[in-house]
Amino acid sequence: MNQKDFLTIVRPFQDKIYRLARRLLTSEEEAQDATQEVLLKLWSKKKQMTTYRNTEAFAMTMTKNYCYDTLKAKRSSNVSLVHTNYRDNSFDTVKETEVSDSVNWVYKMMKDLPEQQQLILQLRDVEEYTNAEIAEQLEINEGTVRTALSRARKTIREGLLEKHSYGIN
Numbered sequence: 499m500n501q502k503d504f505l506t507i508v509r510p511f512q513d514k515i516y517r518l519a520r521r522l523l524t525s526e527e528e529a530q531d532a533t534q535e536v537l538l539k540l541w542s543k544k545k546q547m548t549t550y551r552n553t554e555a556f557a558m559t560m561t562k563n564y565c566y567d568t569l570k571a572k573r574s575s576n577v578s579l580v581h582t583n584y585r586d587n588s589f590d591t592v593k594e595t596e597v598s599d600s601v602n603w604v605y606k607m608m609k610d611l612p613e614q615q616q617l618i619l620q621l622r623d624v625e626e627y628t629n630a631e632i633a634e635q636l637e638i639n640e641g642t643v644r645t646a647l648s649r650a651r652k653t654i655r656e657g658l659l660e661k662h663s664y665g666i667n
């Protein structure tokens with residue numbers, strides 16, 4: 499496999515690798531390093547790449563494992579999920595502040611979720627993977643994905659309802 503073939507395979511999901519690393523590591527520099535490391539590892543396995551059923555899933559699993567190893571090495575138990583693409587310029591300042599506050603509140607609640615629920619919520623609701631793809635990437639049962647996703651969403655929903663109904667009763 500030459501460089502052109504490799505880039506043809508890897509380029510479509512290169513940004514997803516970065517976004518996952520960025521959300522798990524929270525530092526832009528660390529996410530760039532992680533992306534580069536994963537791409538280097540993929541390059542070193544370029545001869546085997548054609549035998550993989552789903553190269554993207556393999557790369558995402560490599561990214562997840564690399565990020566977890568990095569976090570363990572730093573002895574950091576805080577995994578922060580950050581999604582900066584949420585902006586709608588048509589909001590006025592008050593609404594934008596309210597939306598920003600709610601989004602920040604959701605991310606704060608996501609930090610408190612178990613690690614697996616955080617990752618599944620990230621992959622499903624932000625990266626828009628299917629449950630089957632998530633199950634394959636995380637090497638878990640699809641039913642486990644559905645259960646973890648349901649529990650994570652319920653926790654977030656209850657937290658938001660509690661926050662927004664505070665003082666009404």
